[in-house]
Amino acid sequence: MPEPTFEPRTTAAASNATPHAQAHTAVPTIVVVGHGMVGQRFLESLAERGLTPAAGAARVVVLCEEPRPAYDRVRLTSYFAGRSPEDLSLVEPDFMARHGIELYVGDPATAVDRAGRTVTARSGAVFPYDTLVLATGSYPFVPPVPGKDARGCFVYRTIEDLLAIEEYAQGAATGAVVGGGLLGLEAAGALKGLGLATHVVEFAPRLMPVQVDEGGGAALLRTIQDMGLTVHTGVGTQEVTAGGDGAVTGMALSDGSSLAVDLVVFSAGVRPRDQLARECGLAVGERGGIVVDEECRTSDPAVFAIGECALTADGRVYGLVAPGYDMARTAAEVIAGGRSAFTGADLSTKLKLLGVDVASFGDAHGAAEGSLDVVYSDARAGVYKKLVIGPDGTLLGGVLVGDAEQYGTLRPLTGTVLPVAPEQLVLPAGSGGGPVALGPGALPDEAVICSCHNVTKGAICEHTTLPEVKKCTKAGTGCGSCLKVIGQLMPPPEDAGLCGCFPYSRSELYEIVRTLEVTSFVELLDSHGREEARGGDGCEVCKPTVGSVIASLAPTVGASGYVLDGEQAALQDTNDHFLANLQRNGSYSIVPRIPGGEITPEKLIVIGEVARDFGLYTKITGGQRIDLFGARVDQLPLIWTRLVDAGFESGHAYGKSLRTVKSCVGQTWCRYGVQDSVKMAIDLELRYRGLRSPHKLKSAVSGCARECAEARGKDFGIIATAQGWNLYVGGNGGATPRHADLLAQDLSDAELVRLIDRFLMFYIRTADRLERTSAWLERIAGGLDHVRDVVVHDSLGLCEELERLMADHVAGYRDEWAETINDPERLRRFVTFVNAPDAPDPSVRFVPERDQIKPDLELLAGPVLAVRTLEGTAS
Amino acid sequence: MATATITTARGTGSVRLAHGEDWLTVCERGLLIPGRGVAVLLPDGDQAAVFMDRSGQVYAIGNRDPFTGAYVLSRGLLGSAGGRPFVASPLLKQRFDLATGACLDDEEVSVPVFAVRAD
Numbered sequence: 004m005p006e007p008t009f010e011p012r013t014t015a016a017a018s019n020a021t022p023h024a025q026a027h028t029a030v031p032t033i034v035v036v037g038h039g040m041v042g043q044r045f046l047e048s049l050a051e052r053g054l055t056p057a058a059g060a061a062r063v064v065v066l067c068e069e070p071r072p073a074y075d076r077v078r079l080t081s082y083f084a085g086r087s088p089e090d091l092s093l094v095e096p097d098f099m100a101r102h103g104i105e106l107y108v109g110d111p112a113t114a115v116d117r118a119g120r121t122v123t124a125r126s127g128a129v130f131p132y133d134t135l136v137l138a139t140g141s142y143p144f145v146p147p148v149p150g151k152d153a154r155g156c157f158v159y160r161t162i163e164d165l166l167a168i169e170e171y172a173q174g175a176a177t178g179a180v181v182g183g184g185l186l187g188l189e190a191a192g193a194l195k196g197l198g199l200a201t202h203v204v205e206f207a208p209r210l211m212p213v214q215v216d217e218g219g220g221a222a223l224l225r226t227i228q229d230m231g232l233t234v235h236t237g238v239g240t241q242e243v244t245a246g247g248d249g250a251v252t253g254m255a256l257s258d259g260s261s262l263a264v265d266l267v268v269f270s271a272g273v274r275p276r277d278q279l280a281r282e283c284g285l286a287v288g289e290r291g292g293i294v295v296d297e298e299c300r301t302s303d304p305a306v307f308a309i310g311e312c313a314l315t316a317d318g319r320v321y322g323l324v325a326p327g328y329d330m331a332r333t334a335a336e337v338i339a340g341g342r343s344a345f346t347g348a349d350l351s352t353k354l355k356l357l358g359v360d361v362a363s364f365g366d367a368h369g370a371a372e373g374s375l376d377v378v379y380s381d382a383r384a385g386v387y388k389k390l391v392i393g394p395d396g397t398l399l400g401g402v403l404v405g406d407a408e409q410y411g412t413l414r415p416l417t418g419t420v421l422p423v424a425p426e427q428l429v430l431p432a433g434s435g436g437g438p439v440a441l442g443p444g445a446l447p448d449e450a451v452i453c454s455c456h457n458v459t460k461g462a463i464c465e466h467t468t469l470p471e472v473k474k475c476t477k478a479g480t481g482c483g484s485c486l487k488v489i490g491q492l493m494p495p496p497e498d499a500g501l502c503g504c505f506p507y508s509r510s511e512l513y514e515i516v517r518t519l520e521v522t523s524f525v526e527l528l529d530s531h532g533r534e535e536a537r538g539g540d541g542c543e544v545c546k547p548t549v550g551s552v553i554a555s556l557a558p559t560v561g562a563s564g565y566v567l568d569g570e571q572a573a574l575q576d577t578n579d580h581f582l583a584n585l586q587r588n589g590s591y592s593i594v595p596r597i598p599g600g601e602i603t604p605e606k607l608i609v610i611g612e613v614a615r616d617f618g619l620y621t622k623i624t625g626g627q628r629i630d631l632f633g634a635r636v637d638q639l640p641l642i643w644t645r646l647v648d649a650g651f652e653s654g655h656a657y658g659k660s661l662r663t664v665k666s667c668v669g670q671t672w673c674r675y676g677v678q679d680s681v682k683m684a685i686d687l688e689l690r691y692r693g694l695r696s697p698h699k700l701k702s703a704v705s706g707c708a709r710e711c712a713e714a715r716g717k718d719f720g721i722i723a724t725a726q727g728w729n730l731y732v733g734g735n736g737g738a739t740p741r742h743a744d745l746l747a748q749d750l751s752d753a754e755l756v757r758l759i760d761r762f763l764m765f766y767i768r769t770a771d772r773l774e775r776t777s778a779w780l781e782r783i784a785g786g787l788d789h790v791r792d793v794v795v796h797d798s799l800g801l802c803e804e805l806e807r808l809m810a811d812h813v814a815g816y817r818d819e820w821a822e823t824i825n826d827p828e829r830l831r832r833f834v835t836f837v838n839a840p841d842a843p844d845p846s847v848r849f850v851p852e853r854d855q856i857k858p859d860l861e862l863l864a865g866p867v868l869a870v871r872t873l874e875g876t877a878s
Numbered sequence: 879m880a881t882a883t884i885t886t887a888r889g890t891g892s893v894r895l896a897h898g899e900d901w902l903t904v905c906e907r908g909l910l911i912p913g914r915g916v917a918v919l920l921p922d923g924d925q926a927a928v929f930m931d932r933s934g935q936v937y938a939i940g941n942r943d944p945f946t947g948a949y950v951l952s953r954g955l956l957g958s959a960g961g962r963p964f965v966a967s968p969l970l971k972q973r974f975d976l977a978t979g980a981c982l983d984d985e986e987v988s989v990p991v992f993a994v995r996a997d
Contacts, residue, residue: 503959527931535960540913540932542957543966543973573913577953577968580914585968589948623948835926837905837916846942846949862948 007086021083030061033338034122034130036112036279037138038067040076041310041327043093045136046104048335052470056103063104064130066122068111069161072099077482079165080189087742088162115283117303134305134338137280137293138331141273141311141322146181150243155251156267159190168268172197175265179203179254181240182270183210185354190268190469191232192357196748198725198790202262203232204240204254206271214352214363215387218380219404222387226359226405229385235262243267275320288314288390297344299334305690307334317347324481325455339492349454351417353403353410353484355788359385360407362484365400365417366391374399379429381405388429396420411488412443415450415460425768444490452488455481463492490784501772504528504536509697509772513552522562524549524574543576548772550574551659554695555767558815572832578657579832582819583639588858590847592632593619594656595646596692599684599704600627601668617642620855624700626663628654633856635847637840640833643820652818655693659701659773664688665713669706669723680706684754687721690756691763693816697770697779700763716744718776719759724748728755732762733780733787741777744787747795757806761794764805890996891924895926895938904928910936915965917941918951926992927952929976937976938992942996943967944981951989 035042042065054060063554067073074091082091099106104726107124114123115135122130143158145151155175157168172178178189178194183205194201203210209220210227224234239257246252254262275292286294286302292314297313299307310327314320321327326348351364369376373394379633380387386405390413393399395535398421403410409428421428422445422560446452448461458478472489473479479486500506505528507515511560512527521527527549541549550571553562563569578584583591595610610629614621619642622633634642656662664687669680671846684704690698703712704721720731726749734743749759770779780787793800794805823829834840849856893910894901897920904918910930918926918938925941929952941949946969956966956976963976973982973987981987 302971339951504957537956538932539958539961540963542959543955543971546913546955546957570913573956575912577950578954580953585950585953587946587948587969589950719879831909835917836925838903839919842919844917844949846925858946 021370030059031054032062032064032131032135033134033136033397034112034132035063035065035136035138036115036122037310037312038065038069038073038106038108039138039140039310040073040093041140041331042067042072042136042138044328044330045138045309045335046098046102048332049338050102052335052339052677054335054339055853057101063102064132065104066110066112066124066130067106067108069163070106070109071162072106074162079159080161080193081259082162082165090742091162112279115279115306117283117285117306120305132305134307136334137308137312138310139276139279139302139312141275143269144272144274145269146240146271148240148242150245150251151269153243153245153251153267154249155265156246156269158244159186159193159268159270160273165193168193168266169197171266172199175199176412177202177262177264178266178268179262179264180268180270180273183207183234183236184213184270184272185211185352185356186273187268187270188227188356190270191227193743194266195230195232195357199266200233202225202235202264204238204256204262205234205236206239208237210234210236211361214367215322215361215402215404216368216389218378218389219361219363219387219402222380222385223356223359223361223381225382226385227357230357232357232773243684262468263471266458273311273322275314277312280306280308280312288320292320297346298337298788299330299345302339307338309334315345315347319347321348321350323348323350323352326455328455328481329457349451351414351454353414353482359405360403360410362403362407362410362414363401364410364414365398366867367400367402369399371399377425377429379426390425390429392421392425396427411452411485412446414454415446415452419447443491452492453478453481453485460492463489467494469493487785498569500533501548502542504532504539504541504545506533507531509548509552509774510769513556516549516552516560517556520560522553522560523570524553525570544772546574547576547578547579550579551695551697555812556808558811581636581639582643582653582657582823583634586632586659586858588860588863589844590632590858591634591636592630592656593634593639593642593646594624594628594630594654595651596654596688597628597663598688598692599664599681601666601681601685606649606651609651612858613642613645616645618849618856620857622664624656627665628663630656633849633858635844636833636835637843640824640830644824647818647821647824653693653820653821658693658694658695659698660693661688661691661702661810663701664691665701665703665717667704667706667711669704670689673706675709676723677725678706679726680704680712680716680721680723683721683728683755684712687756687759690813691759693819694763694767696763696767698773698775700776716740717743719743719762719820721755727751730755730758730762732790733777735775739777743777744780746787746791760809761802761805762790764808765790765794765801768805880953886887893928893936894997895928896993897921901995907936910996913956915954915956917949917953925949925952927954927965928966928994929956929963930996931956931958932978934996935963936994936996937963938994939965939974939976939979940990940992942989943969943972944989945970945972950953955991 072094075093093432103241110124110126112122113125120132143160178199179202181204183203191201191203210223241257242255244253251267253261255261257717277287277293280293281287293301293308293312295301295308297316299309301308310331330345330786333343333345353362369391375389377390388403390401391399398416446460450460456477458476462476463472479489499508528541583593614631622630624630664684666680666684670676670678701712701717702719703717705712705714708722713732714722716734716736720734720743722729728750729748730746731743735741835844836842848859848862850859891907893904893907895904902907912930912932915927915929925940926938928938930936941951943950950968953968956965964973966973979991
């Protein structure tokens, strides 16, 4: 084997960038050490102040230790809930290039020479600086227990940590998390999601000791135990034991007991990363942290420190992202020559741990003198709410566990006298005294709604849509806990009407049709249309939409299930009208259903014979079926007679309805498969076939986590686990790809089907016209959490009805093509010319290409016809 | 009430189209579905699209969609805006006024209009 040649290591970014040995030019150089969330926010703050190379104001160099640019560490766990590392990125793809910032990824700073004002990177590159900003963050604290370095011990801090845990977990059955704080519970959720039996070991007498009090801890404990996690509080970890091969086998606890575990995650707090600062002689705190003043300046005026590595002027090290963002803004403002100060921050948090809402804000522990607690506790339901009230009635803080709905309005009210009696705010609905819905309207303009980005209600109310608020103020783009309140502050859109004919949205029309049992378009137009549109013909937008709504509800409202019966015939787009897909030259294509992509050789032969006999172009589709192109209208019934005789049915490729449920070959054949994905795909495709929806629906089932069926690119995707099925929703390919989000995991066959029933019917009920599940999920208030509440937890009490609607659909399904070819009346429309039923369409012609046909476009390419004079219309 | 409107629209007479000096009989009036169209093959090989609106009024325009060259306008959906009937091309959805042939989405474009009689 040849010896490897040693070359100096250069990063990809560095090779394109300005040479680092470049002489000082007129502009100052700012070197940023660390590219985490706070580092990136600092760069954005520089850019906002025009302090960038692109603006000609500074050279900006960033040294990043991790192999990828800044990502959303707060949502690390969501990586397991179906987000990819790319989804977590916080950096717009062209951010660095646009601002001319030099980012060196995977090349951390190793030394600072303050006298010579240079930073040395691990690659050996030396960067001179005028201003140095340390944003090195923190590292996980690993208690010094014997065995802590055994194979199978991890920390939980970076995407790389997660990837390592994920890989190791494949050979593990049981895991333990040391630390029952915020991150520890996140890590425990991740281990559970990986299918491990999970223990949480917390030294304090309760979970999340920093954020919640005893009562909150008890409510949290009960809920988390109900989820199947084993919690050990009030015990320490004495030793991690390992086997002969050096791999973890268990843990010894301080109460004398032991746990048999295969994997241990340490999440016992974090410590500031101040090593670089110590080594270059900057002042650091006794218990760590780089000492900074209110301007975030260290003991060297040319050096700043921001985020979790800094010991701030109020004597604290902040482990939350919002204070870090504040420091980033302060440092950028000061470096830009302005005035700014960081004097301390709000430690309020709201998060969803394992599906449980936990929030604490203000003086959560009632530390202020004379404060009184108002507490509501229902340990059975896992709900705990405490408000801390000052002697004068001022809201000082609170803890909410199990139901943190009110966090968005209560936190901004901290420091004010509540407008209603506090007990009314904590009592559950239906109880005598309350609750009083304290909407965001009650908040003063100066109330901070988004604490991550320090945005007030007044600033938010200057905008009228959520996307605009996010873009202009950044509110709602941090932890996201304020999104609901922002949504409530937005004015309702002026006219959400479907088209010029109806002042209602599609979902409103759905409700009208459902509740009034409307079965006719003209009846709906004349009763609920806009004044000026009543008595008219509707339009190309509302007719198919209403046709689809009536078809979705046909069995329930008593309309015909056949989409071309009676008046419905006039509502359908041409594809639905001819039950085939119109192509560019006026010919149609045909897609027989091939459920799950499974097909017998006999059926394959029939498709081949039909295509050959009618001279059709054949192509395999992306949905694991076969498309036959080039049929004339008059050929459609003849072709379908052959297909129906061979056992095929409509594939609904023409409809806004279920297309296909793709599958991989699954456990039956594949050595990796853990479930029968093909059977599940077939069952689902047959269940939902023909279901009319706001847009097309695609699905897939993968037989294992390798995901060969690409289920996460589908509206609803199913991935097998050893325990059952994980259900993902809202995926999409196309122009705006989106990975589907995990809705629920480890479902049995029956649970899976029931959940999909509810999900699809809820989507059909509430989506806009031509709104795919991905866009719908992004749009609706509360997003995925709301959908999960509705379809999993039945928060609206709708589930029974949704299931019944789907049962009606399944029972009422009939194959449209079988019904068509067996009915002479219905067949009458399948002629090209009403006055010459036997004449083929002379404008549909083909020419050969690669042994098949293609449309003869020259035939269609004639000039636009001259307008003939209108001689008069009589009737 | 709505159903009654449709019933009156379904007469038993025939639909005729002006073609040069003659009136070409196209089909029975009852074959037309309110809100939809049918294609007609003309003796010279050209094609027309004939529509009936909700009130029973019948219209005829050229069947060729000038935006794509395909003979498909008869398969578009009929609608009305401001009391004027139009058809939306089934391919790229441009709308054409059924009474004048003018494209409502591009004033440079229009399609031919045929005189039509439905007894």
